[in-house]
Amino acid sequence: MTQKLPKFLTEKGDIAKFLLCVTILSFVFSLIYRPNISIKGLESTTYPHFYFLAMLIGVGIILLTASRMLFYKLNKKENYTLNDVYIWAILEIIIITLVLSFISLQTTVPHTRPYLTGILPKTFLSVLSLLAIPNVICYLYFSLKEKNTQIIEMETKRGLKKKNELNKDTINFYDEKGVFRLSIRLEDLLFIQSADNYVFINYLNNKQEQIKFTLRNTLKSMEENFHETNLIRCHRFYIVNLQKVRVLKKEKEGLVLELDTPQSTEIPVSKTYMQNIAEKFGNS
DSSP: OOOOOOHHHHSHHHHHHHHHHHHHHHHHHHHHHTTTSTTGGGOOSSSOHHHHHHHHHHHHHHHHHHHHHHHHHHHHHHOOOHHHHHHHHHHHHHHHHHHHHHHHHHTSOTTSSOIIIIIHHHHHHHHIIIIIHHHHHHHHHHHHHHHHHHHHHHHHHHHHHHHHHHOTTEEEEEOTTSOEEEEEEGGGEEEEEEETTEEEEEEEOTTOOEEEEEEESOHHHHHTTOTTSSEEEEETTEEEEGGGEEEEEEETTEEEEEESSTTOOEEEOOGGGHHHHHHHHHHO
């Protein structure tokens, strides 16, 4: 089973917090270890040591931010694993080292320091000291924080499961902190759609009008409470109420669920869930 990537690598808000942590630690490290780390051979003849060092860190953070944003977009399509993250991190260090060593070469008196045996290895050590180590520290901190959050969520889910078992005709929805936000009769619930850290709960009101309720949570955490209901995962971004499915049809893009709504809403079915959806729909 593929291990799920932590939120600080896959969700925008958490990525921003992680990068802020790395940035702060990088500058703290530069102030504490500046006299000792292998950066003495990198002083610019144009800029004072501190400003030159700050410039290198700033460029490194910009490159790191661009890299994480690219990873965020690609991960939505590719579903990377932790091994992919490690390879990506190594490539980040290599690319940042090459860019910063080039900047250092351009701002140093020509021919005074050889590139391959002087500037490049010293830049590599500097990147490790000022970017890689803060990255590791922030990674460990956010990992521990996320695990603590998961433990709290597990305890909350146990309580929610008991509540749902008391009334299977009604679905209660809670936000990521376990705070009650919405209760809907199962027969009125259409589907749930996700977008980053939010889910959109679509249901019918008393006038049979389709309503969308926004909730800060994830499909993954909510899905575990729907085991004994007709709510089923059909796509990475969708959970659908099979009671509301009128037609299951095959199109060029794959299977599509047509819901019994005034707007004839269509929900896509990804390959991962096709067989399960077909079986469940046939038995419903």
